Amino acid sequence: MKLLQNKVAELFENGTINLMIGFKEALTKQPVPCFIEKASEIEQLIYTKDCKNNLSVYLHKPEVKQAGKIGILANIATLRALVQLTSENQFWDIEKTVLTVNDKEEVIVFSDMEEVEAYVQANFPEFSEEDLKLLDYLESLSREDRWKYWTEQFSACIKCYACRAVCPMCYCPQCTVECNQPQWIKTSAQTTGNLEWHIMRAMHLAGRCINCGECGRICPVGIPVHLLTVKMNQDLFKEFGTKSGFALKGDYALNSFKPDDKEGFIK
Ligand code: SF4
Ligand code: SF4
Structure with a gap:
């Protein structure tokens, strides 16, 4: 020391x-x-x-x-x-x-x-074994059971936003959840609004989350919220070969597009 x-x-x-x-x-x-x-x-x-x-x-x-x-x-x-x-x-x-x-x-x-x-x-770290185990379990469920798992988890969310506060990638000066004109997401903790909050959060972090696990660790009601972005990182690596927090000039999947992308909506 x-x-x-x-x-x-x-x-x-x-x-x-x-x-x-x-x-x-x-x-x-x-x-x-x-x-x-x-x-x-x-x-x-x-x-x-x-x-x-x-x-x-x-x-x-x-x-x-x-x-x-x-x-x-x-x-x-x-x-x-x-x-x-x-x-x-x-x-x-x-x-x-x-x-x-x-x-x-x-x-x-x-x-x-x-x-x-x-x-x-x-020294690039692997995904943690504990996370991979839970992700494997979730993958083994049917779509309906997976949906049930996450809606049950999110219904416990008290919207304290500790997961946002602890995340280095959440740095917007004003978060969408705090906009009330228009109000996109309900402010009170209730199942529908909670689900919107978590989907919005996960989408904003897709391909940017660096898998530190802090959001899941800090959640006072024990929701493994980091698994959403860990899962997206796994998929992004599989589909695009990209890793977040890996390169200073990273070609991050959701930051770039190719003019000849086969999906027409991009043009
Ligand atoms: S830390 Fe947990 S309870 Fe608080 S907003 Fe995030 S998921 Fe909900
Ligand atoms: S695991 Fe990802 S989403 Fe969670 S705090 Fe770390 S960088 Fe943010």
Whole structure:
């Protein structure tokens, strides 16, 4: 841990960063995000395999952006999110320094996003076994039973929007669910409106979700909401060979079209 803390202290001292987003210990087993603004706070900084949060979500926050020069301690999911967000031109207004700790516990300070991209491509994670198991189970159901499964799951949704808040790919300044003129989606938690919310959310994330699983992990009522986008990512890879959070100049399936596409509606 000392290596990491020393490296971050160096970045503060030489003026590379004036805010560090990282992890600190908590009462729970899982470390929690922390925001370090001065060298005297660096001792709380840790990194372990239990550091699961995708910290890239904080780079959208105005109060974080105003720091200007931001360091971020990234696990592989965060690195993927940074690659995807860079491909979506989301970091034009901040200077960021990206760090990670590899399997040999070496601290890596990336000099640019091309280095992050190369690291991600060399360490690209598989889908989690737990997710694949549940997806296989859902695939084995009839269409009617699958529909029943998801409508039951969504009827439990309390529309707290924690799944949206935690997602680095949900960064619109105003979400469609908060528009009331016209009101596309009912604001109260009820089965029909809940279904619309989740379908809308999944479609906006198709081919952009980087499978961090944060939305499913954070849901207070235990809906495995991340499986919708994981499933779409699987299908997009199968149909188009694309992977989200993989390349800075990614040819993402829903961002591009071919003039000679066999589907006429595209013209
Ligand atoms: S976190 Fe769970 S309960 Fe909250 S809006 Fe998302 S799916 Fe619904
Ligand atoms: S897994 Fe969930 S939180 Fe993570 S990028 Fe995909 S939709 Fe967002």
